[in-house]
Amino acid sequence: MLRGLGKLTWLEIKIFLREPLGVVGAIGMPVLVFVVLGRLLGRRAAARSPDVASGVSVDVAVFATILIALAAVLSLITIISIYREGGILKRLRATPLRPETILTAHVVVKLVFTAATLALMIVVGARYYPMALDVRVVSFSLALLLSTTSILSTGFLIASIVPTARFAQPMASLILYPMIAISGLFVPVESLPTALQTVARLVPLTYAVSLLKGIWNGSAWSAHLLDIAALILVFVVCTALSAKLFRWE
């Protein structure tokens, strides 16, 4: 039972909204990038052939959602390490709040803002990506929820062990962003060198990309059981490990 989870989550949402630039950074920027990219790539591709245009739009949409997820992870890690350094975690420790509750609250906050960003993108993006309208919004949102939760759990793990806030961001960026390159987002995993393919199969992002791309393109959930299993496994392992390794100060 996670006592205080509801209150803490709501409180953290309010606190986040009070941050100067918080909302702009978390929601505004990704939407802006999405729109700008959409205009540039969409127009250029459309000039060649309609087929390519749809191919590009798929990538941009999945790319954008992955970026939101990673931004959420980074922000989770930063917040937890700031809380640790400032002694906020230490104070919370002397209460019945559990580390799981604190992490879950922050994850829920991130998911809420991810969902809000996504909703905004769908609304704004409809102009630039007519394809988006055909996409099964509910399925894609579910796939994104699963992917984000799983990727966020790797964030927990990093957040549980990074020593200082100044370390947290660069370290997490170093781990997370290179993942994009081998995740199959730009180049199919199968066409990577064998060694990198092995690495790619160990990276949760690969399964997230595969699932998101598949669902976006209309393939059935049953075609992605491996991806789903891998994402759930990552979530379970990372959550269990971080509950064990969590450092309060």
Place this chain on the structure above:
Amino acid sequence: MIRQPVVQVSGIRKLYGATVAVDEVSFDVQEGEIFGLIGPNGAGKTTTMECVEGLRVPDRGTISVLALDPVRDARRLQNRIGVQLQEAQLQKRVKVWEAVDLWASLYPKTVNGDRLLEQLGLADKRDAWFMTLSGGQKQRLFIALALINDPEVVFLDELTTGLDPQARRAIWDLVRGIRARGKTVCLTTHLMEEAERLCDRVAIIEHGRIIDIDTPGRLVGRHCPERTVVLTTDDRTAEGRFRTIPLVDAVSRRDSRYTIRGRGEGMVTQVIDCLSEHRIRVTDFRTVLPNLEDVFLKLTGHSIRD
């Protein structure tokens, strides 16, 4: 019936790397008392407190609080104790009432948060962000949070550091109020005056060890039995008479002003008896009693501020 002490600490030791922060520390705290740990910076007060609160695990020794083990039974204990840490922060943009409200939601039994804020003089800061509070206001908020669950034992680490004299007095009254409701208070301070006025018993701690534990009065009586009487008289026979008082060790004079030093509780009475027996007229009379500050100086060879 002999009550079991609320807090029992026996032989704890805590190392940070090679630094011995606390060594062979033992003490008991009885139900309904205000117990103080006093000592200079780095003496090991916070480390001892945090071991008792279950936030640190001692390398050796045993602790029981309300007959529970602070580490093993942490969850059960957390509902029954209140903790104010020496150094703590909250989210910068959390409002005072929101913090109180969150804390209140964590415990099965709570007191009225608004009344608590009022008692601590924070009622008009209800809607202020944590980051906008002054140091003393933050301190008072943390005391409020420590009291929100109506704890049976309250731990206050440096409870009045950074407070102005008026706020300090208000906190003292509040702490006495906690005792009046039968609760137990453990606090640390390096203000001797605070320990003397507030604590039923104090432990003097230095370099991680407890030097002595007792009521402030008995500590002074035991370690500093000296008494000094300063008086003014024009009677030229006085000096010789003062020297015959049994408990007087030394008499010195400057003009018509005498400083009479002696030891033992009866010394002041003997001086007064001598004055009335010989009808010595005095125009000024003052006693100088040692206090905890002097005890500390005597026991450690230096003042607590050095």
